[in-house]
Amino acid sequence: MFSAMVIMGSLANADSKSEAPPREITVSGDAEIKVVPDQVILTVAVETLDKDLLTAKQQNDDRVKKVLAVTTQFKIEPKHVQTDQLTIEPKYTDYQHTDPGHFTGYNVRKSVVICLKDLTHFEAVLMALLKAGTNRVDGVQFQTSELRKHRDAARLMAVKAAREKAAAMAGELGCKLGRPRTIVEGSGGLTTAGRTAYQNMSSNAGSPDTGAEGGFSPGQISVTANVTVHFDLTD
Numbered sequence: 001m002f003s004a005m006v007i008m009g010s011l012a013n014a015d016s017k018s019e020a021p022p023r024e025i026t027v028s029g030d031a032e033i034k035v036v037p038d039q040v041i042l043t044v045a046v047e048t049l050d051k052d053l054l055t056a057k058q059q060n061d062d063r064v065k066k067v068l069a070v071t072t073q074f075k076i077e078p079k080h081v082q083t084d085q086l087t088i089e090p091k092y093t094d095y096q097h098t099d100p101g102h103f104t105g106y107n108v109r110k111s112v113v114i115c116l117k118d119l120t121h122f123e124a125v126l127m128a129l130l131k132a133g134t135n136r137v138d139g140v141q142f143q144t145s146e147l148r149k150h151r152d153a154a155r156l157m158a159v160k161a162a163r164e165k166a167a168a169m170a171g172e173l174g175c176k177l178g179r180p181r182t183i184v185e186g187s188g189g190l191t192t193a194g195r196t197a198y199q200n201m202s203s204n205a206g207s208p209d210t211g212a213e214g215g216f217s218p219g220q221i222s223v224t225a226n227v228t229v230h231f232d233l234t235d
Contacts, residue, residue: 029162043139063133154225178232186226
């Protein structure tokens with residue numbers, strides 16, 4: 001009984017040693033699609049300051065109403081306008097750790113987020129918002145409403161690029177490309193003018209580029225995709 005077990009164990013070890021490790025190649029594929037934006041997200045804010053809290057709040061409300069009136073003037077649908085983040089805090093001058101400083105008043109701040117679908121009105125809307133009482137522009141985010149379609153196309157291009165790269169490398173080494181073992185999607189994204197942005201969540205593309213005549217030019221959005229693929233190698 002003991003001898004048989006030893007023989008079977010020896011055969012099992014021989015089989016395991018005879019199994020060659022799988023031959024594979026790992027490559028990454030990248031793709032980029034240039035897209036002209038068809039909408040812009042404007043994030044603006046109104047700040048007011050007064051030593052009387054109720055006065056500061058009332059002044060802020062009045063100016064925000066004028067800002068919202070601009071959206072009505074340009075026929076922006078209410079579903080594309082959102083008031084966001086109300087903050088109220090006391091302000092002091094010459095603040096130090098041991099001295100709170102001189103009280104200057106209560107700062108009231110309210111943000112408004114606007115999705116503008118007609119980019120031909122972008123500059124006119126921005127100027128109207130500033131005249132209505134906006135004193136902060138926190139974000140100008142050019143976007144595409146068809147991001148999903150462009151991301152899908154970029155992803156397929158990235159997979160094709162990975163296969164072509166792997167086939168070329170394998171051929172140079174005298175091998176053939178087999179079936180893919182794993183496919184992992186990497187970090188793709190949305191950028192505009194080389195700055196990071198994001199779509200259908202929000203983005204922070206910063207200020208748009210300024211044209212030669214002082215106007216704004218949204219330029220193009222780059223939709224990118226990245227994949228990593230593990231292929232088998234055959235003779």
